[in-house]
Every structure is written in C-alpha cells, then in structure tokens.
Amino acid sequence: MSKPRVIYWFRTDLRLHDSPALKAALDLKPECLYPIWTWDPHYVYRARVGSNRWQYLLDCQNDLSKSIAKLNPKSKLFLIREAPQTLFPKLFKAWKITHLVFEKDTDSYARERDKKVMELAKEAGVEVIVKTGRTLYDPDELVKHNHDKPTMSISQVQAAGKKIGSIPRPIPAPKALPDPGETDLGFDQEQPASEPDINAIQRDGNEASYSSLAGPNGDFAIPTMEELGLKPATTSHRGGEREALRALGEIIANEDYTATFEKPKTAPTAFEPQSTTLLSPHMHFGSLSCREFYWRVQDIVSKYKGKASQPPTSLTGQLLFRDMYFGAQSALGYSFGQTYNNPQCRFIPWHLPSKIDTDSGLITGEYLVDNAEAEVHFKRWKEGRTGFPWIDALMRQLKHEGWIHHLGRHAVACFLTRGGCYVDWERGAEVFEEWLIDHEAACNIGNWQWLSCTAFFAQFYRCYSPIVFAQKWDKEGNFIRKYVPELANFDRKYIYEPHKAPIADQRKWGCQIKGDGSSTSEGGMRLYAKPMFDFPTRRDICLNGIKNAYHVGLYGNNLKVLDGTWRKL
Numbered sequence: 001m002s003k004p005r006v007i008y009w010f011r012t013d014l015r016l017h018d019s020p021a022l023k024a025a026l027d028l029k030p031e032c033l034y035p036i037w038t039w040d041p042h043y044v045y046r047a048r049v050g051s052n053r054w055q056y057l058l059d060c061q062n063d064l065s066k067s068i069a070k071l072n073p074k075s076k077l078f079l080i081r082e083a084p085q086t087l088f089p090k091l092f093k094a095w096k097i098t099h100l101v102f103e104k105d106t107d108s109y110a111r112e113r114d115k116k117v118m119e120l121a122k123e124a125g126v127e128v129i130v131k132t133g134r135t136l137y138d139p140d141e142l143v144k145h146n147h148d149k150p151t152m153s154i155s156q157v158q159a160a161g162k163k164i165g166s167i168p169r170p171i172p173a174p175k176a177l178p179d180p181g182e183t184d185l186g187f188d189q190e191q192p193a194s195e196p197d198i199n200a201i202q203r204d205g206n207e208a209s210y211s212s213l214a215g216p217n218g219d220f221a222i223p224t225m226e227e228l229g230l231k232p233a234t235t236s237h238r239g240g241e242r243e244a245l246r247a248l249g250e251i252i253a254n255e256d257y258t259a260t261f262e263k264p265k266t267a268p269t270a271f272e273p274q275s276t277t278l279l280s281p282h283m284h285f286g287s288l289s290c291r292e293f294y295w296r297v298q299d300i301v302s303k304y305k306g307k308a309s310q311p312p313t314s315l316t317g318q319l320l321f322r323d324m325y326f327g328a329q330s331a332l333g334y335s336f337g338q339t340y341n342n343p344q345c346r347f348i349p350w351h352l353p354s355k356i357d358t359d360s361g362l363i364t365g366e367y368l369v370d371n372a373e374a375e376v377h378f379k380r381w382k383e384g385r386t387g388f389p390w391i392d393a394l395m396r397q398l399k400h401e402g403w404i405h406h407l408g409r410h411a412v413a414c415f416l417t418r419g420g421c422y423v424d425w426e427r428g429a430e431v432f433e434e435w436l437i438d439h440e441a442a443c444n445i446g447n448w449q450w451l452s453c454t455a456f457f458a459q460f461y462r463c464y465s466p467i468v469f470a471q472k473w474d475k476e477g478n479f480i481r482k483y484v485p486e487l488a489n490f491d492r493k494y495i496y497e498p499h500k501a502p503i504a505d506q507r508k509w510g511c512q513i514k515g516d517g518s519s520t521s522e523g524g525m526r527l528y529a530k531p532m533f534d535f536p537t538r539r540d541i542c543l544n545g546i547k548n549a550y551h552v553g554l555y556g557n558n559l560k561v562l563d564g565t566w567r568k569l
C-alpha cells in the first residue's frame with residue numbers, strides 16, 4: 001500500500017511545539033507532508049485587521065517557515081493565495097493527497113468553513129484528521145460537560161474540566177519533518193473572473209493583485225506588508241514561536257512572579273515592562289501553546305515553597321478565563337457575537353447601538369435619544385481625545401501598540417458603555433477587533449459583555465472612575481506622560497484632571513486645555529481637550545439606564561422595541 005500524502009493546514013497553530021494535530025500528521029509516517037497556510041477571505045477582507053496584527057501574523061509565518069526549513073531544508077511554510085473552500089479540491093488532485101490534518105477551530109465562521117472543506121475532502125476521498133490544541137480543553141467538551149450550556153463562569157469551567165480529565169501535557173516539537181513532495185500545481189493558476197474578490201487584496205485603496213496562487217514569484221512566499229498594500233506596523237511587539245518561547249522562558253525563570261501572580265494586583269499603568277505576561281498575541285496565533293504555558297506554570301506552582309496564588313486570579317486562572325469564553329462561544333455560535341438573538345446577553349437600550357434590524361422591525365430607532373451626541377462621544381473615545389487623560393492614554397496605546405493591560409481594557413470598555421458614554425458594547429468590540437494584536441473573537445466579545453454588564457457579570461453599580469482608579473497605581477501619572485505627551489510637563493496634582501490647572505500653569509507647562517482635541521495646537525501652544533462631559537453626571541445617567549434595563553429584564557433572544565417601548569417577543 002502506498003504511503004500517505006498529507007497536507008498539514010496551519011491556521012490557529014503557527015508553531016511546531018505541542019501540536020497534537022501536527023503529531024497526528026507525523027504519526028501517519030507520510031511519504032510527503034505539505035505545510036500550508038491558505039489565504040482566508042474572512043481574514044483578508046471581512047474581519048477588521050489593522051496593520052499591527054497583520055505584521056504579527058507575518059512575523060509568525062516567517063518564523064514558522066524558518067523553523068520548518070531547519071528541520072527539512074526542502075520544506076517551508078507554503079503560503080497559498082486562495083480561499084480554502086475553492087483551493088482544496090485542486091490541491092487534493094494536483095498533489096495526490098490522501099490526508100488533510102488541522103487543529104480544531106470552534107469560531108463560528110471557522111466551523112462553517114471547515115465543514116465545507118471536510119465535505120470537499122470526502123468527495124475527493126481524502127481522510128480528514130482534526131485535533132484540539134488551541135485551548136486547555138476542547139470547547140465542545142466543556143459545553144457537553146456543562147449540561148450542554150455555554151460556560152458563563154470559571155466554576156463551571158472547573159467543574160466541567162474535572163469531568164473531562166486532566167489537561168494534556170505538552171508534546172515536544174518534532175525533530176524532523178518529511179519532504180513536501182512536488183509542489184507543481186498542475187492546474188490553471190489564474191482565477192476565474194467570477195471570483196475576483198477572493199484573491200485580490202484591497203486595502204486603503206491599494207490593490208495588489210495576485211494572479212498566481214503561489215505568489216508573484218511562484219514560490220509560495222510569505223508576502224511583505226508592502227506587497228499587501230498595508231501601512232507599516234507601529235507596534236514594537238513582535239510575533240513568532242521562538243519569540244513566544246523565549247518570552248515564556250523569561251517569565252517562568254522568575255518563580256516568585258509565576259507562582260504568586262494575582263491579576264488584580266498587577267498595575268495597568270506599568271509599561272516597559274508591562275505587569276502581566278503579554279503572551280496573549282502569541283496564544284492568539286498559536287505561536288505559543290496554551291497547554292505549554294499552563295504546565296510550565298503549574299510545575300513551578302507545584303514545587304513552590306511559599307504561598308502560591310490560585311485560580312481565578314493566578315496565571316493558570318487566566319487561562320481558564322480564556323477557555324470559559326471559548327466554551328461560551330462554542331455553545332452559542334454566531335449569536336454569541338451580538339446582543340440580537342443571544343439568549344445570554346441582556347438587552348440595554350444604548351444610545352448608540354451597532355445593529356438595528358430595520359427589515360424585521362426588531363429594534364427601531366425610537367429609543368435612540370441623544371444619538372448625535374453619543375456618536376461624538378464614541379469618536380472621541382476611539383481617537384483618544386475624551387479629555388480624560390487616563391482613557392486617552394489607553395486608547396492611544398491600543399492604537400499604536402496593539403495591546404493594553406487587562407484593567408486598562410476594563411477602564412476604556414466600562415467608560416464607553418455603562419460608565420460614561422452609554423454606547424453599545426458591540427461598537428467598542430469592533431474597535432478592539434481592528435486594533436488588538438491579540439484579538440480573539442471569543443475573548444474580545446466575552447470580555448466586552450462582561451464589562452458592559454450584559455453577560456457574565458452583573459454588578460453594574462461597580463463603575464471605574466477615569467480619574468481615581470489609575471491614580472491608585474500611578475500617582476505621578478507616568479503612563480499618561482508617555483502616551484499623552486502634550487501633558488508631560490504637568491504637575492502630578494493635575495495630571496489626571498489637567499483642565500483644573502490654572503491657565504497660567506497650563507501655559508507654563510506648554511499645553512492649554514481647550515476645545516475638543518480635534519486641533520492639537522493654537523498659536524504655537526499645544527492643546528489638549530477639555531473633558532467631554534462631567535463624569536459623575538454621566539455615571540448617574542448610565543446607572544439609571546442600566547437599572548431600568550435590568551428591571552425590564554430583556555435578553556437578546558426576546559427583545560423587540562417598537563414605538564419607543566420595549567416589548568417581549
């Protein structure tokens with residue numbers, strides 16, 4: 001019998017270490033193994049992906065490709081510029097494939113895509129092998145052992161986890177890889193005119209057209225940002241498996257930090273270095289296995305002589321939160337990502353909701369009071385010119401670097417939704433989706449629901465002050481001085497509320513507090529925005545709004561707003 005010819009399809013797992021799916025592929029003892037990454041139209045066109053995340057992806061792909069080539073100089077990561085749904089039937093035939101292997105992905109879109117690919121494989125007589133490796137537990141198993149319900153708390157994850165069994169120990173990286181075999185595509189590489197949008201990249205008005213699936217030079221090369229027509233990345237955070245393992249090694253080497261880590265005690269104002277691990281983007285791209293992370297930490301905790309921290313605040317607890325959101329997403333599918341139709345998500349009549357289904361009449365615009373003002377608030381929040389330096393510093397860090405501390409995310413998310421602007425969490429989640437380098441649909445959506453008190457968390461009366469909260473961590477305001485440099489010379493007394501400084505001092509310190517932040521200087525003097533509202537007044541408005549919404553008690557699957565009144569379906 002002839003030996004297997006295998007395509008290994010890299011997606012959420014840009015690594016060689018601890019990959020159950022890669023191990024399964026190698027266990028087939030294949031005659032040839034094609035490590036590929038396909039252009040995914042969802043990622044390339046439909047998802048909001050900013051330059052920083054693109055750069056991170058390319059870093060991961062380049063690093064992986066080098067590591068593959070190190071194990072077998074004839075091999076590398078073959079980047080193929082076509083959507084999997086149309087590409088695979090051609091590849092199966094051209095490369096005489098017997099097996100397709102990949103890591104399980106429970107994102108709603110991914111499920112749909114993979115179902116289609118599996119059907120195509122079946123038609124072509126290709127066997128498909130799928131293995132879990134992206135999360136501590138298989139999200140579907142978590143749901144199954146949570147009475148077929150979405151996991152909405154850490155204790156539910158822990159209880160379900162106990163029934164599933166222990167988290168698998170990491171698998172070492174392979175020491176060798178088979179040859180890839182002939183890569184001749186043997187079919188017309190030009191795309192049919194009916195599908196032009198799949199293989200032409202359109203970004204910022206630039207269009208780079210790839211007529212060849214194997215790239216402009218026909219060598220399956222990983223593109224550059226320039227080739228893709230993308231703006232250069234502004235972040236200094238770099239991706240790739242080797243960088244991920246180096247960063248993890250550095251964290252683990254500090255046994256006290258690793259064993260006693262307590263999330264609420266980490267400063268959101270710390271930078272260079274930040275106070276938490278910053279491993280999230282590595283886990284998003286799978287350049288770091290979360291099980292590798294888990295066990296490296298757990299092994300330190302097990303032998304630690306002092307008092308180690310425990311979930312949910314410990315490092316392993318953070319990974320359980322990650323699994324919790326994957327479990328919720330896996331159970332709820334597409335409806336997890338929105339209020340509409342989501343049985344777990346409370347309906348709040350935000351000033352600025354992101355989805356108004358005019359066709360079905362499900363939410364009319366009647367209740368949208370002050371929406372013009374809310375739009376201005378949203379814009380100023382996004383652009384980091386609210387006039388609240390702590391919020392603006394965070395939003396500017398997010399845009400520039402693609403990462404902010406968890407409690408920083410809390411602060412800006414609470415401010416946009418229930419603690420200031422009263423704008424729909426879906427609007428905020430969209431901004432995070434574009435700018436975060438660690439954007440993970442399950443975690444982003446789940447955390448926005450948590451912070452807006454629409455799901456997971458209900459203590460809406462606990463609201464973050466944009467002034468007092470950060471002061472606790474950073475009395476000098478060094479974080480603000482870094483990310484809002486126009487305030488760098490302000491005295492610590494005014495750094496969180498610069499509009500309160502006497503005008504003469506503002507001038508002396510080189511920045512006047514005036515206007516809405518749309519102009520950055522006037523007559524040679526730098527300008528910084530006045531606060532866009534009085535925070536205590538806004539907090540009360542928000543609190544009342546949420547209180548009323550909780551009282552009415554509508555969820556996303558039973559809401560109807562017509563003629564300005566909320567009605568149960």
Ligand code: FAD
Binds near residue numbers: 283404
């Ligand atoms: P650490 O504190 O070092 O934690 C270790 C790991 O645990 C992280 O790398 C991450 O994988 C996981 N983790 C920690 N906290 C959470 C959490 N609350 N939820 C899920 N996983 C967690 N995290 C993402 O990975 N992607 C997102 O798109 C994302 N969006 C968020 C949006 C909002 C509004 C909020 C409040 C949080 C969001 N988080 C998201 C969760 C969390 O803020 C980040 O995972 C964390 O800040 C990443 O930094 P770190 O790696 O230093 O975390």
